[in-house]
Amino acid sequence: MSGTIIDGAAIAQALRAEVARETAELIRQGKTQPGLATVLVGDNPASQSYVKSKKKACAEVGIASFGYELPATASQAEVEKLVKELNADPHVNGILVQLPLPRGLDEEGVLSAISIEKDVDGFHPVNIGRLAQKGRDPLFVPCTPAGVIHLLKTVVPSLEGANAVVLGRSNIVGMPVALLLVRENATVTICHSRSKDLPGIVRGADVLVAAVGRAEMVRADWVKPGAVVVDVGINRVDDATRPKGYRLVGDVAFEEVKEVAGAITPVPGGVGPMTIAMLLNNTLRAAKAAG
Ligand code: GUN
Numbered sequence: 370m371s372g373t374i375i376d377g378a379a380i381a382q383a384l385r386a387e388v389a390r391e392t393a394e395l396i397r398q399g400k401t402q403p404g405l406a407t408v409l410v411g412d413n414p415a416s417q418s419y420v421k422s423k424k425k426a427c428a429e430v431g432i433a434s435f436g437y438e439l440p441a442t443a444s445q446a447e448v449e450k451l452v453k454e455l456n457a458d459p460h461v462n463g464i465l466v467q468l469p470l471p472r473g474l475d476e477e478g479v480l481s482a483i484s485i486e487k488d489v490d491g492f493h494p495v496n497i498g499r500l501a502q503k504g505r506d507p508l509f510v511p512c513t514p515a516g517v518i519h520l521l522k523t524v525v526p527s528l529e530g531a532n533a534v535v536l537g538r539s540n541i542v543g544m545p546v547a548l549l550l551v552r553e554n555a556t557v558t559i560c561h562s563r564s565k566d567l568p569g570i571v572r573g574a575d576v577l578v579a580a581v582g583r584a585e586m587v588r589a590d591w592v593k594p595g596a597v598v599v600d601v602g603i604n605r606v607d608d609a610t611r612p613k614g615y616r617l618v619g620d621v622a623f624e625e626v627k628e629v630a631g632a633i634t635p636v637p638g639g640v641g642p643m644t645i646a647m648l649l650n651n652t653l654r655a656a657k658a659a660g
Contacts, residue, residue: 426648443471533547597631
């Protein structure tokens with residue numbers, strides 16, 4: 370029997386509808402419209418497309434967006450100056466600097482320049498540091514990891530004591546997901562390119578989060594029957610039958626793993642839509658906190 374397919378698109382849509390409702394309510398109360406500033410440095414096509422989607426999603430829920438673009442040749446000082454101007458702008462509640470930054474720019478320096486109250490991506494070192502510490506709470510949590518936890522909770526109300534395995538240790542997904550799982554009282558194993566016997570480790574997982582960027586790496590015989598599998602990967606594989614000549618697949622071999630897993634997210638339509646929904650939610654929260 371195949372497992373539950375977790376419908377990330379529908380869950381994200383419900384969240385977006387709630388953000389739209391609360392945004393309209395704020396405006397009805399005479400508060401300033403929530404606003405998100407997007408900062409795109411350089412001309413990475415994937416980043417351009419992500420930023421475009423984020424601005425479109427803002428418009429759909431009634432959040433203002435302010436797009437800023439700098440050339441790949443922008444200096445560290447120029448990027449940080451823009452961020453500081455946005456920190457001081459009362460119409461801007463959230464600042465999103467699209468990553469990765471062009472080579473030569475110091476990512477940590479740019480992220481550190483963002484006011485933590487406007488850090489709706491949750492990547493400021495103070496917010497990440499608080500995420501990693503007991504008894505401290507970040508003001509914002511990174512969007513994709515927050516989306517992963519939200520999806521997990523739709524099928525596993527409590528993660529307490531669960532064996533959770535995270536494949537990947539990136540700053541954007543793997544590491545913050547692992548930290549969030551620890552905060553949920555799961556027992557967490559982080560695997561990466563140097564890990565030995567990946568299939569053996571993954572077989573122990575009650576909850577598996579795959580975020581390595583390797584097409585269909587996780588096979589059915591890696592997965593414990595009944596495990597919950599969240600696939601963060603978005604990989605292009607050649608497919609001459611598709612109009613674009615490729616199709617998108619996750620890090621998990623979906624068709625075979627869904628026969629073993631208790632629940633699984635598809636690609637596309639799983640984690641992807643949650644990232645933007647969480648960004649909108651964080652921006653609304655930043656606006657509410659600003660009064
Ligand atoms: N690049 C890939 N994912 C993200 C994200 O969630 N936020 C930002 N700012 N950049 C990214």
